[in-house]
Amino acid sequence: MERMTPTLLMIFDYFAAMLAGCASAVLVAVFIQSGWPISVGMFTGMLLGMIVLVISVLALGWVGGVFEIVMPGMFIVMIVGMVCGMSKTSGNADVGQMVMFGLVTGLVIQSVFHLYNKSLHGEVLRLRGDTEKE
Numbered sequence: 199m200e201r202m203t204p205t206l207l208m209i210f211d212y213f214a215a216m217l218a219g220c221a222s223a224v225l226v227a228v229f230i231q232s233g234w235p236i237s238v239g240m241f242t243g244m245l246l247g248m249i250v251l252v253i254s255v256l257a258l259g260w261v262g263g264v265f266e267i268v269m270p271g272m273f274i275v276m277i278v279g280m281v282c283g284m285s286k287t288s289g290n291a292d293v294g295q296m297v298m299f300g301l302v303t304g305l306v307i308q309s310v311f312h313l314y315n316k317s318l319h320g321e322v323l324r325l326r327g328d329t330e331k332e
């Protein structure tokens with residue numbers, strides 16, 4: 199199980215990112231009306247996305263770590279909230295398309311953060327017995 203822990207945490211990070219994107223899209227679809235001005239829809243969508251992020255951090259931060267959720271989550275929920283808010287106010291938004299956009303945005307942004315983190319730190323390999331001696 200100890201060998202699988204980094205993989206499980208990575209899967210959880212991707213799950214949390216996609217969940218935040220989908221939840222932002224659903225919240226925007228529920229609360230934003232199609233007759234609003236586009237700038238109000240964009241700002242309200244961003245605000246609703248940040249509310250989703252705070253709830254996600256409070257609910258999921260104890261498993262994957264707050265930093266691992268907040269860093270990509272800020273980009274995910276703000277992009278999804280603004281784009282879905284603008285498309286909802288313009289009247290050409292389908293809830294299914296908005297949720298799919300949130301899912302794909304969460305997956306892509308989490309992948310970018312994962313690859314960037316890997317390029318900065320490299321693969322961390324545990325040396326056997328280094329900490330257990332003495």
